[in-house]
Amino acid sequence: xxxxxLALPGPTMVNNEVLKEMTSEVFNHRGKDFYKVLQNLTxxxxxxxxxxxxxxxxxxxxxxAMECAIVNxxxxxxxxxxxxxxxxxxxxADIAKTYGLEVIEFHGKWGQSFDYNKIKNTIDEIENLAGIxxxxxxxSTGVVNDLKKISEIKDEDTLLIVDxxxxxxxxxxxxxxxxxxxxxxxxxxxxxxxPGLAIACLSDKALEAYNKSDLPKYYWDIGKYKKFAEQxxxxxxxxxxLIKAAEKQLERMAEQGMGKEVQRHQIIAKMTRExxxxxxxxxxxxxxxRSNVVTPIKSPHGIKVAELRKLxxxxxxxxxxxxxxxxxxxxxxxGHLGNVDPLFMISVLTALEMSLMELGYDVDLGTASKAxxxxxxxxK
Ligand SMILES: Cc1ncc(COP(=O)(O)O)c(C=O)c1O
Numbered sequence: 001x002x003x004x005x006l007a008l009p010g011p012t013m014v015n016n017e018v019l020k021e022m023t024s025e026v027f028n029h030r031g032k033d034f035y036k037v038l039q040n041l042t043x044x045x046x047x048x049x050x051x052x053x054x055x056x057x058x059x060x061x062x063x064x065a066m067e068c069a070i071v072n073x074x075x076x077x078x079x080x081x082x083x084x085x086x087x088x089x090x091x092x093a094d095i096a097k098t099y100g101l102e103v104i105e106f107h108g109k110w111g112q113s114f115d116y117n118k119i120k121n122t123i124d125e126i127e128n129l130a131g132i133x134x135x136x137x138x139x140s141t142g143v144v145n146d147l148k149k150i151s152e153i154k155d156e157d158t159l160l161i162v163d164x165x166x167x168x169x170x171x172x173x174x175x176x177x178x179x180x181x182x183x184x185x186x187x188x189x190x191x192x193x194x195p196g197l198a199i200a201c202l203s204d205k206a207l208e209a210y211n212k213s214d215l216p217k218y219y220w221d222i223g224k225y226k227k228f229a230e231q232x233x234x235x236x237x238x239x240x241x242l243i244k245a246a247e248k249q250l251e252r253m254a255e256q257g258m259g260k261e262v263q264r265h266q267i268i269a270k271m272t273r274e275x276x277x278x279x280x281x282x283x284x285x286x287x288x289x290r291s292n293v294v295t296p297i298k299s300p301h302g303i304k305v306a307e308l309r310k311l312x313x314x315x316x317x318x319x320x321x322x323x324x325x326x327x328x329x330x331x332x333x334x335g336h337l338g339n340v341d342p343l344f345m346i347s348v349l350t351a352l353e354m355s356l357m358e359l360g361y362d363v364d365l366g367t368a369s370k371a372x373x374x375x376x377x378x379x380k
Contacts, residue, residue, distance in 0.1 A: 003317065004317050004319065005316075005317060005318040005319065005344065005347055005348055005351070006319055006335075007318055007319060007320045007321075007334050007335050007336065007344075007348045008319055008320070008321045008333075008335040009139045009166055009189075009293055009294040009321055009333060009335035009337065010139070010165075010166060010186070010188045010189045010195075010335065010337070010338075011188035011194070011195050012188060012189060012190075012192045012335070012337055012338030012339065012340075013192065013338060013339050013340075014192055014193060014194060014245075014339070015192065015249070015252065015339055017248065017252070018192070018193065018245050018248045018249045018252070019194075019245070021241070021244045021245040021247075021248045022194065022241045022242070022244070022245050023241075024241070024244060026240055026241065027240065029233065029234065029237055029238055029240055030233060034232065034233065034240070034243075035231075035232030035233070036232075037243060037244065037247055038057075038229075038232045038233065038234075038243070039232055040247055041057070041243060041246055041247045041250065042055055042229070044247070044250035044251065044253075044254055045199060045246075045250060047250075047254060047258050048168075048169060048191075048250055048253060048258055049168065049173075049175055049183070049185075049199075049201055050173070050174070050175065050176075050258075051175040051176050051201055052176055053175060053176065053201050053202060053203050053204075054201070054202060054207075054226065054229065055199055055200070055201045056199070056200045056201075056202070056222060056225040056226070056229060056234075057197060057198075057199060057225075057234055057238060057243060057246075058197070058198040058199070058200060058220075058225075059196065059197065059198075059236070059237075059238055059239045059242075060196070060197075060198045061186060061188075061195055061196065061198065062163070062165040062184065062185075062186035062189075062198055063091065063095075064198055064220075065165070065184035065185075065186065065198035065199070065200050066091060066092055066095055066163060066165075066184065067095050067220060068184070068198075068200055068220040068222065069133075069161050069163075069182045069184055069200060070092070070095050070096050070099055070101070070133075070161070070215070071099060071213070071215045071216070071217040071220050072182075072202075072206070072209075072210045072213055072215075072217065072220065072221070072222040073130075073131060073159050073161060073181070073182060073206055073209050073210065073213060074096070074099070074101055074130055074131060074159075074209070074213055074215060075130075075212065075213050075214045075215060076099075076100045076101070076214060076215065077100065077101070077102055078101050078102065078130035078131065079101070079102045079104065079126055079127075079128060079129050079130050080093075080096050080101045080102065080103050080104070080129075080130060080131045080132070080133060081104050081106055081119075081122065081123065081126065081129055081131070081132045081133075082096065082103050082104070082105050082106065082132075082133045083106050083108070083114060083119065083132065083133065083134040083135075083145065083150070084105055084106065084107050084108065085107070085108035085109065085110060085111075085112065085113075085114060085138055085141065085143055085145070086110055086135065086138035086139070086140040086141040086143065086324075087138075087139075087140035087141075087324045087325045088135045088138055088139060088140060088163060088165075089133070089134070089135050089138060090105075092133035092134075092135070092161070092163060093105050093133070096133065099215050099216075100215075101130075104122070104126060106118075106119060106122055110140070110141045110326070110327070111141045111142070111143060111284050111285050111286055111296070112143065112285075112286045112289070113143065113145070113146070113286060113288060113289040114145060114146075116146065116149045116150070116153060119150065119153060120153040123153060123154055123155070123158075129154075129155065129158045130158065130159065130209075131158060131159035131160070131161050131181075132150065132154055132158060132159070132160055132161065133161045133162075133163070134147065134150055134160075134161075134162055134163070135162075135163040135165075136162055136163065136164045136167040136168070136171060136173065136183075137164070137165075137166045137167025137170070137171055137291050137292075137293050137294075138291075139165075139166040139291075139293065139294055139324075140324035140325060140327070141284065141285060141296060141324075141327075142283075142284060142285035142290060142291045142293075142294050142295055142296040142333070143285055143286075143289045143290075143291065144167065144171055144289050144290070144291045144292075145289070146289075147160075147162060147173065147178055147180065148174070148178050151178040151179050151180070156179075159181040159182070159205065159206060159209055160178075160179060160180050160181050160182075161181060161182045162180050162182065162183040162184075163183075163184060164183045164184060164185050165184060165185050165186045165189060165198075166186075166189045166190070166293050166294070166337065167189075167190075167291070167292075167293055168183070168185040168189070168190060169185075169189075169190030169191065169261045169262070169265075169337075170189075170190045170261065170262060170265035170291075170292040170293045170337050171262065171265075171291065171292055171293070172262050175201065176203075179203070179205075180203065181202065181203045181205050181206040181209075182200065182201070182202050182203070182206050183200075183201045184198060184199065184200045184201070185198065185199050186198050186199075187199075187242060187246065189293075189337055189338065190261065190265070190293075190337050190338055191246065191249055191250075191338070192249060192338035192339045193242060193245050193246055193249055194242065194245070196239050196242055197239050197242040197243065197246060200222070200225075202222065207222075207226070210222055210223060211223075219236070221235075262292070264340075264341075265292035265293065265336070265337060265340075266292050267342070267375065267376070268292075268336045268340050268341070268342065268344075268345050269290070269291065269292040269293070269295065269336055270375050270380070271342060271345045271346075271349075271372035271373075271375045271376070272295045272334055272336050272345055272348075272349070272372070273290065273295055274371040274372055274374070274375050274380045275345070275349040275352075275367075275368035275369065275371050275372040276295060276297055276334075276349075276368065277371070278367045278368055278370070278371035279352075279353065279356070279363065279367055279368050280300075281297050281298065281300060282297070282298040283295065283296070283297060283298075284296035284297060284298055284327070284331050292336075292337070293335065293336065293337045294321075294333050294334065294335050294336065294337070295333065295334045295336065296323065296327070296331045296332070296333045297331065297332055297333070297334065298330060298331055299330060299331065299332055300356070300361050302360065302361075303356065303359050303360070303361060304329075305322050305323060305328070305329060305330065305331065305332045306322070307359060308332060308355055308356070308359060309321075309322060309332060311355045311358060311359065312351050312352065312355045315351075315354075315355070315358075316351035316354065316355065318347070318348050318351040318352075320332050320333065320334050320335070320348070320352075321333040321334075321335060334348060334352075342372070342373075342376055345372055346369045346372055346373065349368040349369050349372055350368070350369050352368065353365055353366075353367065353368050353369070
């Protein structure tokens with residue numbers, strides 16, 4: 001079988017050993033074995049997230065976890081400031097509106113960092129601000145938002161609700177130090193598992209807010225997850241096979257040293273950017289806030305995103321993502337998260353070079369991969 005290069009910002013490639021766990025025997029989630037697995041997984045997840053806060057496992061994609069974060073933290077009519085500089089920031093706002101929150105949308109430019117002074121002024125103008133939602137890694141635009149700054153400019157009573165779905169493990173974060181009240185992640189991103197498992201991590205302050213929250217919830221009622229977690233269980237049948245795979249993957253990560261994940265992603269991201277720049281292509285994301293997870297690139301004049309992606313996939317078996325929302329026609333994105341390594345990125349860049357050349361773009365073959373390799377030897 002020809003190797004498939006999944007250069008998407010999720011789902012990401014799953015290691016074979018981890019994949020094998022998915023086929024191991026299914027067992028009782030109310031028994032002793034599951035208790036042990038959940039205890040071990042919880043410990044490893046807390047190490048991965050570098051937090052003392054409790055973590056909960058949800059059978060859902062990332063969006064389910066976003067909804068879970070909202071319904072457990074707020075009450076009808078609460079004021080929520082939604083920081084939006086991409087498609088996922090808007091999604092948090094839309095979910096909150098669905099549940100009757102008073103949502104104040106703060107819009108930044110797509111592909112750029114927020115103006116944090118303006119955010120501060122907005123915060124100061126809102127009386128009784130219950131919470132702020134923000135995406136750490138805006139996968140749609142390749143921007144990393146500065147959670148530390150946001151934590152510094154908000155009041156202590158205002159809950160900080162973060163989407164770390166694609167960024168957790170690839171970007172630096174200090175959940176406890178920055179007072180992040182709710183943060184969520186998904187299995188198909190840096191954790192490099194099949195999709196379907198989400199993790200929510202809640203501070204004590206978030207759990208206090210839960211006790212006061214009057215938003216409707218049943219499946220997402222985090223109080224039930226908390227009660228069952230104390231007995232080493234989940235309230236409803238969990239995705240047992242995914243939980244086993246997650247345990248395996250986190251054990252692998254622990255063996256390699258948990259703190260090393262961010263650095264590994266940083267290097268591969270830099271290789272990608274240098275390769276792209278060497279080809280004379282333009283990065284969509286402004287310098288200073290570029291993500292370790294995904295690199296959005298403006299398609300060169302005369303080359304259609306759809307055509308480029310089709311050629312890369314059909315001829316070279318490399319799958320890159322298109323632009324999201326309003327960027328669909330003009331931007332393509334290379335994902336570089338999860339089980340990625342230097343040779344993976346060199347292969348992806350090489351396929352890109354060849355495809356661009358075949359579509360008529362003036363390319364000196366080997367330029368991108370050379371620039372990427374030089375990153376490894378600190379020449380860039
Ligand atoms: C930052 C971010 N938030 C939310 C989501 C939505 O996750 P899902 O598609 O798993 O529901 C994604 C998925 O790409 C994402 O990257």
